[in-house]
Amino acid sequence: MRAFRAAVVLVVGVSVGVVSGCADGRDGSAPATTQAAPAAASDLQDDYLKVIKDVLPSVVQIDASDSLGSGVVYDDKGHIVTNAHVVGREKTFKVTTATGEQPLGATLVSAYPEQDLAVIKLDNVPKGLKAAAFGDSAKVAVGQIVLAMGSPLGLSSSVTQGIVSATGRTVSEGRSGGGTGATIGNMVQTSAAINPGNSGGALVNLDGEVIGIPTLAATDPDMGDSAAPGIGFAIPASMVRTVAGQIVEHGRVTDSGRAALGVSARTVLGDDYRPAGVAVVEVRDGGGADKAGLRPGDIITKLGDAPITTVTSLAEALAALKPGDKERVTYVRDGDERSAEVTLGEM
Template identity: 50%
Template sequence: MEFSPVITRIAVLACLAAAAGCANSSPGTATATPSATPSSTVPGAPVTPAQQALSLESLYEDVIHQVLPSIVQITTGNALGSGIVFDNQGHVVTNAHVVGDSRDFEVTVPTGGAARKATLVGSFPAGDLAVIKVTDPRGLTPAVFGDSTKLRVGQIVLAMGNPLGFSGTVTSGIVSALGRTVIGPREGGMPGATIANAVQTSAPINPGNSGGALVDLHGQVIGIPTLGANNPEQGPADGIGFAIPSATATDITRQIVQNGRVLNTRRAALGVQVGTAIGRDGEPMGVQVGAVTRNGPSEKAGIRTGDVITSVNGKATEDTATLSEVLATLKPGQKVPVVVRHSDGTQTTVQVTLGELPGGS
């Protein structure tokens, strides 16, 4: 089943706190189906509610026993976050906002023992993903990554991580929605990471869960918890969290492991540097072009420095955040109409063949 991307126009809060940050040797290729306690020992006998409950409870226990050893705690400075062991070489995938600007980390495994040293392999801030490598990978248990494109709304999922520093914490919920597009908090006046095709879940995601695992009842990682919904007036919204889908996470992680950086982001770009344009009433009125990539998509379409982009593919782009949201739903190579207001007050619509967003370092 395919799901059309849905723009989620809510404020989101990255799972950060004072002490937070919010695969088998061939990740994504293995399968694992934990055994469940039979619901009835008598063939043909009716299944009672008590037997059903015990069967589900046993399944939960099996999944937790299987996956939790793959979820590590990452310490950077005074902050804590979570990560997932990706392979037998010691690579750990996490969120870019967990690693921040750090290059050296300490990793603690759920099975105990002294913290292990780790270093940054590469980061992709635009998609909020990063990979670190543990210096001593002995005894690490790679997780099994599932196919997030096959998820269904209503599936039971478990979120595993280290919220508020409580290592090895597990919460449960369901897949609430698919195909969301959400944006992390602004940093330095710039929009945060854009998560396309995010998995929305009711499993509680708290500060420190970032970089951990969203797991199905087959014991497969189908997402990386990254954001929790936040109402600016009322605070965090319980039961509304978002995870990077495993299809995206494994693709980006493999590129970083193999190349040290992302070579193919699969994300659309206009080839411009922009900032939010403010009208005379003090309200956002579009995104102003500060620089244009030479021979890039926008320059070829006639967009120039100083122009204000007010719409892309029929959707208003009142600020840099909404522009990021719109571009996250499009593909490189796609030709789209872009409405541009020029410095002389005139307005034109140009056709832009979208380029590809550059990868991180």
């Protein structure tokens, strides 16, 4: 998909209006329920309005020559974090802020397709540019109300809402339509729908903190791979800070925090023409696989307890691990099944 972002489903005020004192009406307390519900709804609306006022000025629209997306102001020096698939191969961009001023020029600092993140920098920083506050990914909980801010279909400064549906998802992004092919771990699943122009925007909690960067929508093969309503994914704030912080400081990612076997590989098919494992094409000198004795031609079938049938399944298994972890790799060599303990390196 090309330059998405989250445009949300209506999941509003799940517990609003359920107030204490709402008994069975025998003591005449029923009228209090009907009076309290609007008050609670008004409180929630006030929360929404405050969050929007605080955060929306930090969300921008990004225009490249052949794509449209969103971004989040990372600091007061003009750095903006977005998705790598939003910037694509472009080096220069036009950025429109929430104030609706004339578009500002921006230049790519660096992209990190492996995590589908990128940082661009405004050529001239406008007065009053406001950086967003990024939240703690460890505190994100299922059921939290979230607001999605960005530019779906070019409708800049749009705000929608939903909930956190799940955490800790590992998702693989396709390459068609401009995707990076990245496999990303620990993603936040949200009921926000992902629409063109939404990618790179902000998924925000009611404390006004960015908890994720909306990036992907699930697709339904039974519907011709069209977007599956209500299943979207956002890169967690902790990973955004890790990647963007390194790019801002060093101009590139110096420490990915992503585990790697140290091999180049390809998917192989079994006798039934179905994916049956991952063939090692190249072993990097000094890497984990090299030290464990793996060599080109070996076919990896398991990493720990996870079955490995494709390169994607191998990437997904690695996404849940960290450099330095020790994992047992099961592989086939010359028709014999073998195994070796590998100390994982870094991507």
